[in-house]
Amino acid sequence: MKKPSNKKNSKHYQKPHGGRSGARMNHSARNQKPAQKSSKPAKAAKPKKQARPDTHSDHTQVIQWYPGHMTKTKRRIEKDLKLVDAVAEIIDARIPISSRNPDIARLTSGKPRIVLLNKCDMADKRTTDQWVSALSRENVRAIPVDCKSGRGVDRFVPVLTELLSERIASYKAKGMVNPTMRVMIVGIPNVGKSTFINRISKKTKATAADRPGVTRGNQWFTVSKGFEMLDTPGVLWPKFDDQKVGEHLAFTGAIKSEVMDTELLAVRLIDLLKDLQPPEFAERYKLTDEELSLPSYEVLEKIAAHRGMLIAGGEADTERAAYTLLDEFRAAKLGRITLEKA
Ligand code: G4P
DSSP states (O other), X not given: OOOOSSSHHHHTOOOOOSXXXXXXXXXXXXXXXXXXXXXXXXXXXXOOSSOOEEEEEESEEEEEEOOTTHHHHHHHHHHHHTTOSEEEEEEETTSTTTTSOHHHHHHTTXXXXXXXXXXXXXXXXXXXXXXXXXXXXXXXXXXXXXXXXXBTGGGHHHHHHHHTHHHHXXXXXXXXXXXXXXXXXXXXXXXXXXXXXXXXXXXXXXXXXXXXXXXXXXXXXXXXXXXXXXXXXEEOOOOOSSHHHHHHHHHTTSSOGGGSOHHXXXXXXXXXHHHHOOHHHHHHTTOOHHHHTSOHHHHHHHHHHHTTOEEGGGEEOHHHHHHHHHHHHHTTTTXXXXXXXX
16 A cells, blocks of 8 residues: 655544544544644545545545446446356455445346355454355355465355256256356455456356357356356445445455545544454554553554654654554454454
């Protein structure tokens, strides 16, 4: 992650005094930062190519994205869905609620669906198991996977075969000798769709023969005998209706934290870490119980101080500490943490 070359941004930093962390932040904590010169909201980072983020801090942080390609992508997915027998939705096991696009259920209604809880190497194992049970109660087959190492990926085809057993049997009853089942991979950006496709596909492009109705230009990969996968995943944007969803996506790196105030984001993460209490958090930053009971912004100051992150005058460099905390959380250095309970 790129760190800004100066402290200019922090001048505009508004202490949160709404929402959860705001409620915990006392007046003295707010006074520890230089007085604001302007009531202007923090400047949003340069818009990304594929989306236009707009941030304004009005005591709480609101993220709004206006993805230009949303409608086009949805239409493309709807069209391609006619060609597949099943859909595999990839979500992030650390944030199974925030990384799910609510449109997917509507778009894919009527299609058998598998949910892959990816990045489970970074999520709390017990909570992942609870998510698998919770999803199965909703009649959704869920498989925890770690596409980076490949762990769990080998369960994909057996689960898919079971899921599509009736369909396969009905094709066979109609006289098809070896029916080919096709799957589309969908998910929000950065959940690991490409990593999964690279791991599961045999890198062999399926031939276009005996494939009536297949859109020209679409390529299919052989997954295993009788299974093919569309080579381009369906990318859907997450929904930011809830401020918490945006924050969780930013904590995990699904959206670039540049669209949010980094210190405020770190303060929100500390709120969560204080609740979840992973031992690595206190150990890594040498935080005493007394320090952990401080308001979250002050905990951030302690992290900066313990790491020797100081600016002129000996003041804690909370901006640098915020970047460090977020980077280390994303790299799972604070342990395997699931932010959303089943
Ligand atoms: P996308 O197609 O859905 O946009 O996601 P992509 O596969 O590009 O994966 C996004 C990032 O998540 C990549 O890291 C990838 O390595 C990582 N990733 C995917 N699956 C897993 C997993 O199961 N566990 C872990 N720990 N990481 C996973 P990156 O930093 O963007 O790239 P790179 O450093 O791996 O090259």
